[in-house]
Amino acid sequence: MSSHHIEHVEAHLVGLPLLRPHKLAMHTIETQLTVILRIRCSDGVSGIGEAATIGGLSYAGESPESIKVNIERYFTPLLIGQNPYNLNALMERIDNSIKGNTFARSAVESALLDAQGKHLGLSVAEVLGGPLVDALEVVWVLASGDTHQDIDEAEKMLDLHRHRHFKVKLGATSLARDVQHAATIKQALGNRASVRVDINQSWSESLCIGAGAQLAAAGVEMIEQPVPRHDWRALARLSRHLPIPLMADEAIESVADSFNLASAASAPIFSLKIAKTGGPRAVLRTAAIAQAAGIDLYGGTMLESSIGTLASAHAFATLPPLAWDTELFGPLLLAEDVVSERPQYHDFKLWLPKGPGLGVQIDENQLARLIQR
Incomplete structure (x- = not known):
């Protein structure tokens, strides 16, 4: 005791x-x-x-x-x-x-x-059983709403060797503008980078059918949560018919949600977020459900500071390499943080700190x- x-x-x-x-x-x-x-x-x-x-x-x-x-x-x-x-x-x-x-x-x-x-x-990763990787590839989110600004931002990230996968935020404007915005970004980046889109539940099923086909034709690789979180049946129907994979994000608000979505074959990709499942250990239970169902994984973010970002990173590092990488870019978007030393990002990846616990200290x-x- x-x-x-x-x-x-x-x-x-x-x-x-x-x-x-x-x-x-x-x-x-x-x-x-x-x-x-x-x-x-x-x-x-x-x-x-x-x-x-x-x-x-x-x-x-x-x-x-x-x-x-x-x-x-x-x-x-x-x-x-x-x-x-x-x-x-x-x-x-x-x-x-x-x-x-x-x-x-x-x-x-x-x-x-x-x-x-x-x-x-x-380290927290060691407490959770031990890391399988030392670093996690990180996707950068393009969310200025301006096409040329997003392209310039993506080019800068490629030049810095900081990111080579990009997620474009859509859903705040008309469907036609959304599709054109993502297609133009993909055309500018070509084969040098992958482009995915996140709708944040803003499209109906019917809108997504047409837009999904157009986005796939433009070279966009994946669509995240296009329909409202409760409509898992629409997500399942779209997953069966669209020529582009869908990812469930807001639809997963608990470990139980992940089980129900996997049982219904609602989406071939799950976004893992420690906040939505109740912690780093809890998110690994969602990961286990997805792995058992043959569902690919993505490491999501709630735009946390270095503290929450590393809590996620330690958990994700204990999993086999995530098929769709991670979105743990939060500290890079912050003008100010609360830690004495931020995590290291280079070679397109976030590198886990070597110290005990999360590996960061509060300033x-x-x-x-x-x-x-």
Whole structure:
């Protein structure tokens, strides 16, 4: 039995300005609002985690404000005084008392994994069983909404050897403009880069039938979540008939959702996001379901800072190389971060840090300056 226990839990609402506006179908982000969590243990170890959403409540049923409040009001009493190094017991305790709230749960599980890694002198990937790769290929998202600006941005990333796969955000304008926007970008990049598109649930099934064929003809490789998340039957029908693979993203809001989607053969690709499944260990359960069903994987993001990005990266690194790579570019889009040293990106990949836990430390001055009061 461990004599260690959790002494203190603190959750901070932090505003992180972006280098440029990030335009999605449902929202344009200029400052990313996120929750930075710290769990302090009696042996002097502190674990850190993060929970971010995209555009407040425009993406999911949790917002940064609700995440902070719910961690303080409901999660913290379940954590104080407990052994921080028995993750199974702690997360079972949380599951028995709190329903849903996967974003908040993910921040808690990430912080506990970070603490355990520091306590044992192991990386989070090692705590999760060990990494299969040292680095993850990273897709860059083109979301300025301006075709020429997106092309210039992609060319810069190729020149820097930072990204060679690009995802174009669509759905905020007319269907014809959307298709032309993506097709023009693909034509400009040619065979030097792959192009995928993300609709963020903004098309109907009928619109997607015609647009999907046009996008495939233009050389676009994949369409992410074109229809509303609840309409898994439409996703399944489109997956059977379109000449281009579809990826389920918003449709997966829990591990149970991933099982239901796999059972219905709704999409041949799943986007993995620790926030939507409830943490790094939880996302690996979704990955196992997809692998058993022969579904390819993609490592998604909620535009987290370096803390949440690395929590995802450590989990994804324990899987065989993901067929559709990852989208862990969040720290690269931020004008400011809350860590003393950001992760390393080069040779088209994000490289896992070598230190214990997540491998990053909070910059206390930055955190204090960026806290939203």
